[in-house]
Amino acid sequence: MPELRKDPITGRWVIIATDRAKRPTDFVRPAAPAPGGSANCPFCSGHEHKTPPEVLAYRNGGRPNEPGWTLRVVPNKFPALRVEGELTREGEGIYDRMNGVGAHEVFIETAEHVVSMGELSEKHIEDLFWAFRDRINDLKRDRRLRYVMLFKNHGDAAGASLEHTHSQLIALPVVPKRVQEELDGARRYHDFRERCVYCDIVRQEVEENSRLILETDHLLAISPYAPRFPFETWIVPRKHHSHFEDAEIGTIQSLGSTLRAVLRKMEKVLERPAFNLMVHSAPIQDTSTNYYHWHIEIIPKLTRVAGFEWGTGFYINPTPPEEATRYLRDARV
């Protein structure tokens, strides 16, 4: 059973994934990468038996766990957390831990062996977000779960272990520190100005127009004012909702074309970079978070995080966001 442990100084939780404990040599000589192509790919149509049974699928036909699907959600075969078991909290001297109750699911974004999300149709990308909404609405009924994060690792440098385009969801029994910091910051801003900080960002970015990569009726793609990484990009909905799952139909529909355009621009300017994508949303059980505003963050993996960043949480970014914006805005896709 994986274990959640809390750092007694900062309150940061970590998952000690004892089920997949590794010997030192596993790090030194990593397993050969999974062969490319669809022949051995567990995510390709026709290979449904290579994954645990699906918890959700969008289909044109066919029966569960058989071909005919266009998007498929399955439990992670090597989960960082498990749904079974009691949520037991206990102390160990000055330390705190609980058992690793939660969920870890994989969203297979297409039945074909496509390796880049930017090559999917707008409808496929849109469907990922409908599926995310469906899964949140299901998981939220489990009152032990307090936070759900959808994220995507694309490319080896971003931590992906399989090339077939996919995203992941992790549901946690605690609200993570980084999320709590955003919630606290948004609440402080709201207390002080009686406005949402993200709504203010939307207003200022549209007006200044120096970090605005593209805009639609529903969404803005921007380079944030203080990005940690070169070409870091946020997609922010114009309409204020704290929870992704409450977003308007039009906004979710619009995510397909907007995210596709952003990814294709990045692929063009940065020559198909590895990247991480994260959906930031308010804790699923908490309805008192109206000061928060869900959004998406995308970080291409171009630089290495070094000792200064690990020690201080201070990032050195060699590319001003206004410059990144110019490159991305000008890229024709």
Place this chain on the structure above:
Amino acid sequence: MPELRKDPITGRWVIIATDRAKRPTDFVRPAAPAPGGSANCPFCSGHEHKTPPEVLAYRNGGRPNEPGWTLRVVPNKFPALRVEGELTREGEGIYDRMNGVGAHEVFIETAEHVVSMGELSEKHIEDLFWAFRDRINDLKRDRRLRYVMLFKNHGDAAGASLEHTHSQLIALPVVPKRVQEELDGARRYHDFRERCVYCDIVRQEVEENSRLILETDHLLAISPYAPRFPFETWIVPRKHHSHFEDAEIGTIQSLGSTLRAVLRKMEKVLERPAFNLMVHSAPIQDTSTNYYHWHIEIIPKLTRVAGFEWGTGFYINPTPPEEATRYLRDARV
């Protein structure tokens, strides 16, 4: 002039290093790595003209910026921050920024072309910390500077760009977020229990003896209870001091042998990993931080940080610290 910008939600500062602005293609096709060996190494004895003039050197003889030194501190040739200029703070709509005043120095740990800190003598390693103390005591007279971090990036995966063993110091005009979190956490613990959390960690780790890698009269090397990364290791002084620069003579002397032993154990178990090392200490101008306890953190770069970690600040660690401890404790060096 580099610029410091603040994220309006979390309060996280970033350094936008405009002086070394990069075009997208610089990330895609990185410059060829500097050739190995001492012929072109700017840090080797005899090549003093390849660095800016030294701000400190320990010497057996010779004049400044000439051979004869055993340790040498020089300004970084491509600094993230600069000492010159006024510290101007200003707003830009809802955003905050200031100019990048600070210091960025390189500690060349030996005159010989040694590429691994673990191969240095104990005295060389000890001297690094004496030099760090000397530089803090000098920089602290500049009242604009509020925080100094010493760190080391070893190996390409850890962000090092030159192989000759060296460390770096960055002095900042603000207390960084990650440091403030540790300070706040240590203060909360102290308010609640009237004890230092790190002193309590020292007591519990010595007693439990399951995460204790080695101990001396002055220092403990431990695997922390909730490590973010496999084989993450902390070196904690037994004697409570909030500021590294106030540490006792015996403790600093003992750092040479302790750090050397830890690094050699890591090199043996993990086959010469890339790693980051950071000295965590209280803000230099602040004397009210008696609840804090300086220490060193070392993270070998074995896993990749992926979307889940970036989005949540929650880390998945496949190696329980008790297991890492066993490997490191048993490694004979």
